[in-house]
Amino acid sequence: MPELHRPDRSDRFDDELLGLDPADPEARAFAEHLDRMQRQRPAFTVEGYLDGVSHFADSANRAEGSRRWGAVLVVGLLLAVAAFLVWEAFVFVVTTWL
Template sequence: MNDDRSPRFDDDLADLDPDDPEARAFAAHLDRMQRVPSCSVEGYIRGVGDFADAANRVRGPHRTAAVAVTTVLLLFAAWVIANAVVFVVSTWL
């Protein structure tokens, strides 16, 4: 028996084998689904980490969509940062 076993196997998943990799993955999925969202920087970073983990697991068109969303977000962030730099530099000059 593993020491890092989810407590869900005692309550919600009592009839499943805790050593089965699919059952462990399902327990981890239930833990992620039940986590309360946090409106803090740490919560947002955790959400980005969850998105990255999910994007790394998928294949095919879902992965392409995840890469496209990530690219659009990075391009938007670069545009905002560039505009902020231009504003600050033009204000000081």
């Protein structure tokens, strides 16, 4: 009788990680890592860019210590630059109309 496909189990245990215990948390974490590393993303599309942002957010949420603070700093700088550009555009539009 064939085994039913479980969505929480990576297909890597059937192919590349044959012999490892799928119930082992370390083996599962390694399979998830391999899945993330070899994921095919759409390139040069809005979906591809959004997938990149979600990948960055997932990585930042898993990070600890200085890597997490580095991710917070990058996001803070990006938001500061975006706020500055919006303010400059707003000032340009207002001064043009006056």
